[in-house]
Amino acid sequence: MTVEVRPLGDKCNIQCKYCYQQAARESQTRKPQYDVDAVIGKLEEIGVPFSLFGGEVMLTKRSDLRRLLEFGYDRHGTVGMQTNGTLVREADLALFSSYSVNVGVSIDGPGEMNDERWAGTLISTRRATAMTEAVIERLCRDGTPPRVIVTLHRLNAVGERLTRLCKWLQFLDRLGGERVRLHLLERDNAEQTAHLQMTVEEQLIAMRTLRELEASLASIRFDVFKEIEAMLRGHDSAAACVFHACDAYSTRAVIGVEGDGTPSNCGRTNKEGIAYLPARRRGFERQLALYETARSDGGCAGCRFFLMCKGNCPGTAILGDWRLRSSDCAVWYGLFEDAERGLAAGGRPPLSVSASRIRLESMMIDAWSVGEEPLLEDLLDDMRDEAPRS
Structure with a gap:
């Protein structure tokens, strides 16, 4: 189980064309309520470690972000965070270090391979990607490598682009990178993402290529392959949520805490933009x-x-x-x-x-x-x- 705190809900500074949260943004009729005291109160009640999530959590006012990090560190000794990395600055890196933040960064590869994570214009997008790359490299060099999440699609995992993705991962491996989570492209927003969709054969080629690459890497591991093998051996206690029984109305893996302290489910099951309260059972x-x-x-x-x-x-x-x-x-x-x-x-x-x-x-x-x-x-x-x- 992961507790995901979403201070600003689905609000984000970029517009990934394949984002599963888009339906929620489009159906939003009022600005989400925000009360950091209510969030901390709910976290006190839950009483387990948590991660900061979004949208983009780095849009949070820094004084409130510090309060949440300080609370998590004082109670649990660490805090998790998932970010696109585009808004992380030097002072934020110092903050992460002070509160033992386990950072996760979402990126689909270097340069143009990350263009679907759109920042308004091509120039702005490339600049944002460069900032994300710099954050990943800095964290690796500082000895606190982030967990990197890569969504595979036609612009980063087919043909020559797949070769480039492998070379980039080898580069991160040399920097001391450790954990990479591979995501298959979700089929939401079908019309907008038709140019990104891969065939089953292409997806299998990409996944098998990356599995073979893993054997040559010093430290980076793609956890999905280990989990598949573990499930086949009946060792399921450490496997990711996708291999467990999930109820879309009471998600097993995620207990969400919204910006006003309201509980929520994992957003991946929210296809109509309606954020149902978690079922009690x-x-x-x-x-x-x-x-x-x-x-x-x-x-x-x-x-x-x-x-x-x-x-x-x-x-x-x-x-x-x-x-x-x-x-x-x-x-x-x-x-x-x-x-x-x-x-x-x-x-x-x-x-x-x-x-x-x-x-x-x-x-x-x-x-x-x-x-x-x-x-x-x-x-x-x-x-x-x-x-x-x-």
Whole structure:
């Protein structure tokens, strides 16, 4: 679970053409309320570490930003932050250092590869990208490398652009970069992003190329590949939210705190611009339905990777309908197949081909049916306890 504090809601200083928050911005009818005391009060109530998020969190008044960072540091010893990096200045870097901020930076690559993260004009966009690159490099050189999030699309992950992306990542690796999260392009705003969409084959080529690149890097790791392998081994406690059962109306991975202290869900499931309050009880209707629904109808029936994938993120569901499996199913399926072959070749049989898979599926379905959400790790322990002893 991550607590995401959004002092200014979806407000941002740039306009990424593929941003999943665009529907919320377009439907906004009034300026979001902002009360840093209410935010801190809610964080006191929740009582766990948090991250600052947006929109763009660096639009926050610096005195309020300092208060939030100071509160997080005093209570938990650290604070997380996700930013596009374009507004970070020298004084901000000093602030991050003072309060042990774990910074995440969103960027799609150097120079023109980041042009879809639009800052109004081409000149302004390139200038903003250069500032983001400088922030990443500075944090790496200072020994506090940020977690970098890269969204893959046609302008940074096909042909020569993919080669350039790899070279840039090698450069960051030499600077001491460590963590890179790869995102597939969401299919929201279809008309505006048609020029960015990649075919399934192109996406798989990009992901496989980056997986091969990882083996040659000294420190950078793409966490998604490790997580896929871990899920196939039943080691799901540290995997990202997209591989767990998510309820779009009570998101498992994200507890949001808006600028007035109001709770919220993960914005990736907000397709109509309506920010519903989180439901008090989490449900598993999506996973239960996907398990029984034919693939031709948007479900996952019969898929040997269902326990590990669970239809993936509802924010990427077919047609934006959270009840259906991810529109990226073919890509995930290919990556799970790759990892399955690798594990089997290394003498580590994956759960997807295990004789116990059907039993595990039954146990998980039974748990979801009564509102429980055990880890695969726990179910495997239960099965071992049930096994007869010689």
